[in-house]
Amino acid sequence: MKKTFYFTSESVTEGHPDKICDLICDSILDDILRNDKEARVACEAMVTSNLVFLAGELKTKFNINAEKITRNAIESIGYNDSNLGFDYKNCVVLSSFKHQSDDISRGIEKNDYLKTGAGDQGVMFGFACKDTKQLMPLPITLAHQLSKRLSYVRKNNILKYLKPDGKTQVTVEYENNLPKKIKTILISAQHDKNIDQDILKQDIIKRVILETGTKEFMDDGTKILINPTGRFVLGGPAADTGLAGRKIILDTYGGFARHGGGAFSGKDPTKVDRSAAYMSRYVAKNIVKNNLADKCEIGVAYAIGLSDPLAIFLDTFNTNKISEDKILKFIKENFDFRPGAIIERFNLNSPIYSELTNYGMAIDVCEIQKEKNQ
DSSP states (O other): OOOEEEEEEEEEOTTSHHHHHHHHHHHHHHHHHHHOTTOEEEEEEEEETTEEEEEEEEEOSSOOOHHHHHHHHHHHHTOEEGGGTEETTTOEEEEEEEEOOHHHHHHHOOSSGGGOOOSSOEEEEEEEESSSTTSSOHHHHHHHHHHHHHHHHHHTTSSTTEEEEEEEEEEEEEETTEEEEEEEEEEEEEEOTTSOHHHHHHHHHHHTGGGSGGGGGOOTTOEEEESTTSOOOSOGGGTSOEETTOOHHHHTTTTSSOOOSOOOTTBOTTSHHHHHHHHHHHHHHHHHHTTSBSEEEEEEEEOTTOSSOSEEEEEOTTOBSSOHHHHHHHHHHHOOOOHHHHHHHHTTTSSOGGGGSSTTGGGGHHHHHHHHHO
């Protein structure tokens, strides 16, 4: 019997207030790692109207210029006009960093780097499926394509009236667990106050929606909603307060799979919130790529200060081609989940993170680093 269900995922552009914070934190992390690969970083940020507040814990020999890094990150997004209510040139940047607790450091730092302890306790998940060539769920893949394209047409002056803030959302119809078509596309795009909404809608459909992979899954019944309130002039931090780490679901699988305990941005890779989530994704992809299962979710649990995971578990959702016990045995024999081993294998002490802050790119950082190292 045919079984139909709908699943929805969202994405945001780099100009969304929460993502501004993530980029600032990852930019600070990158600048520190560029100069001190053994640094320990946990950076947080908040933005509101023309104000940025930074805080966190650092252990580094490098003296950072957090204000300069912050302003450069904001400028790169496109907040360069005081009329936007948030401007890299004149926003106020306040910071309060303190030294990382020695109680944490003593558990992380070991004489043998491969025995590096986990920077915190927690459970992290990795997921892969055959919805797309990226082995990601289709709803979040399409939502990211739309938000990335929305940013592209703004930055390349294809649609000159667009401003940095924006959100997308895609609802996909599944039949017998296979994606069939798009039910709804929703795009909210910040814009100049003088643009006609009908023109904006026509432009977004032509220049954004039809220039991405969404068109392959659309039919006559696909509903398109663009700026459903009828106006989106005030946006960014002038309209909404932003916080780092508040978009963790769109940073991973759009809600299609479980998410572990924490966010990614601003954390050095000894924080297993980040590195173990990346490794779990890498391993899940390998299981699906090698046709051991059509869908795979891997969970890994850690204790702070200990290098070996407390547990590794998986679920193939009854799509496995061999027994799950054999798959789990294969994982444990071929993949090292110790934080130091993950960092060393994929060179995760590199300043790579600000390039991967947006559009779910960070989840495949292990794959990207593997390709660079070959």
